[in-house]
Amino acid sequence: MELQQMRYVVAVAETSNFTRAAEQCLVVQSALSHQIARLERELGAKLFERTSRRVRLTPAGEAFLPAARQALDAAERARAEVAAAAGEIRGSLTIGAIPTVTAVDLPAALKQFHLRHRQVRISLRSGASEDLIERVRQGTMDVAFLGLPLDVRPKGVRGRELARGELVAVVSPGHPLADMEDVDLHRLADEPFVDFPAGSAGRVQSDEAFAAAGVRREVAFEVSAPDFMARLIRQGLGIGMLPARFVSNLPDLPTVRVRDAPARIEHLIWSRFQPSPAAAAFLSELGISATPADG
Structure with missing residues (x-):
């Protein structure tokens, strides 16, 4: 064979x-x-x-x-x-990332890594946090950038918390909420929503916040990509909730601070086993030593 x-x-x-x-x-x-x-x-x-x-x-x-x-x-x-062992980093590096990662300028980090290690084949896969965790756990992905609710930690992998942040309401130009300085979840519950699929980490953090506030909302449109979400919001079909640091990518859409806003933590995870030389080099580029002490 x-x-x-x-x-x-x-x-x-x-x-x-x-x-x-x-x-x-x-x-x-x-x-x-x-x-x-x-x-x-x-x-x-x-x-x-x-x-x-x-x-x-x-x-x-x-x-x-x-x-x-x-x-x-x-x-x-x-x-x-x-x-x-001879001082050359080569092989492959498979990276996963949620579409709304903000804690790291990922394109810039990939460019820098590529310039330093041109013998490494880099691939990037976008997906939901729960799917990325499973792929890293199974060993089919080297590292992944996640966004999870505050009370959730990725299991079966090693990782590092990168940043915490709140979500803001995103509305269409001309929407009655567009000129408001802030709003609460009770007011937002009257609006139809555009959000991520039910059960996904990107959705759970909002669902839990509305449940904690004792109000229900209607999610009329479930989508996986934030750019598609933004297109629906622009048409006035609903409002959305996205990380405050991410909405700078959508300068044409008004945003409103939410007083009792959902929050999330961005994580970087990697295998609990010894990472490949390429994965270890990438983590090093981000200032992370892939030793058991970091797990």
């Missing part, structure tokens, strides 16, 4: 197509197909079901895929560790 064969299996599983997988792996399709067939003979099981319309994993393939990915990750990690 060879690592290249595992790479081919992973590529076919991800593309569901032998031709696209071969293009991705920079080989001719016949060579890729031959190596996968050779691996299947060695394993004594078919990894893929092939029809004229689709390619999909067999139960044996489903069982093989996670182990193949782990083997490839381990091989890359081994090469990165050897390079680090």
